[in-house]
Amino acid sequence: MEEPEWALQVSIEKEQNMKNILLATDLSTETNRALGRAVHLASTLAAKLHVVHICPVYAFSSKKKTTISLKQDAEETLKNALAAVKGLKKSQTSLTVIEGGETFAEIIDQAKKVKAGLIVMGIHGKVKLIDMFVGTTIERVIRKGMTPVLMVRDKPSAGYGKVLVGTDFSDGSTQAFHIALDLAPKAEFHLVHSYMYMGGHMARYMEDVLADLARDKLEKFVEKSKGILKKHKISPQDFHPGTVKGEPYACLLNAAAKIKPDLIAIGTHSQVSIMPYKLGGTAKEILSDPPCDVLIAKGL
Template identity: 30%
Template sequence: MTDAILVATDLSERSDRALHRAATIARATGARLLAAHVVDDAMPEDMRDTMLSRAEKGLHKQLGHLADGLDFEAKVVTGDPTGALLRLVAETQPRLLVVGTHRPRPFLDLVRETTVMRIVRRAACPVLMVRIPGDTPYATVLSACDFSPASDAALLLSAQLAPDATRHPVHAVHVPYSGMMAASGGSADLVVASFLQEAEQQAEIWRKKKVVQSEELKVVHGPLGAVIWQEANRLNADLICAGAHGRVGAPPALLGSLATELLRDAPCDVLLARPAADQ
């Protein structure tokens, strides 16, 4: 892995945010900045040549003053957007891939995988999806902590990318059918208490690991997605970090339900990571 930040841009306003964030991180960490744009190779050759020329000019224009003082390189390549970007990841082996959000398509986004999801699922490096504009370092990081090597890797990387931010780890405990048990007169409270007790025991083991300096780990009862959104809004978090889960190149179902939810509709920027190969 190289000490480089690879940022993908489609030259839109959405990806301009990703460029700003990637440049901010590169400047703060001393990393090399690689900015890439993919021109679809499915178009006619004469049109493709025109698009390549325009893309090169547009990419340098979009970088503008952002690259001042940085070691940077602009790359315009042809191919399928997902495949071409993944090849660049394999060739350059960056420490981080930065992408913008995709164009909203409410119905299609519910029934099929987005480009960003395909990239995260198959990329062999952590991915930062930038949703909100900003040129200042991250201030408040919410860590979705499930005690796995993947979530630990995401939390550790967040500390490297935003060393001055405060980190707030939260662990959600979801008890299936607890509402139905209560409605039928069952001992839902006892079941919930048992789940929470087990989670607190795991939390104590995790605290002793001291992955990074952070605020006290918070254990919350509720569905994972709902808890993360609630805490992100309460803290006004500007970054959520979580484990991507699944193996690189594995079926989509192994991406992880929280990662999928965050990529679809996170309230802020999202950092997804996998554990090191030996974990």
């Protein structure tokens, strides 16, 4: 079965964009992990790595020299970090240090300028309360931007080996799945679709009907995905689709506990102009306390 024309166009645009990766760093230990992952991905995808750092600017003019010094120090630190990466050529990287501005807005703007197909950022420890995550730079980059974001939690030692994909068959979760195939070409993939039923009259019958519908949707999605799976040389032994009853966030966490993935790929809504204040529930919960690296996309 051939993929529809729109699916082919999405694939083409994604591949073109993935030739540029943007690493947003604040020079912390967490973003050092992100640098390692970003370098590995740039090598895997034969992409150019663009590094951006946003320097604070003080309100008082008397602090101007201090601001210049901070920018120069940041540039020197990043140059040394990139120079220390074995096999990384200067022609494969670009470095930008920006003074002032809203950090999240500058990152989104820089991603547009370099036509990045992916933004890579480090996670600052475990944010166990959702309200603590909301309003952080990375949350705002995801919520207000359209470029897929990879949140790096763990120090990379190799390529991704196990990927857990949560899907509701939306544009966002489909794009997350496709990008994950690019980022983890040798990984084992677990595709999970959850469904819910709240009970009520004829509960047992309706539960069976919903379970059948969920399996049917997943089977159709897998059938449509055969082309891209073949392209990425993902064997049937390394691809495990399945449905599970329950709330999406709980289902993903339970699956993660069993599978122990090093990457989770999920989607969120793309209606930035309609709901700029809201990040989807499942995405927000996973991102607030991720068990591993997380890739999140909104679809084209």
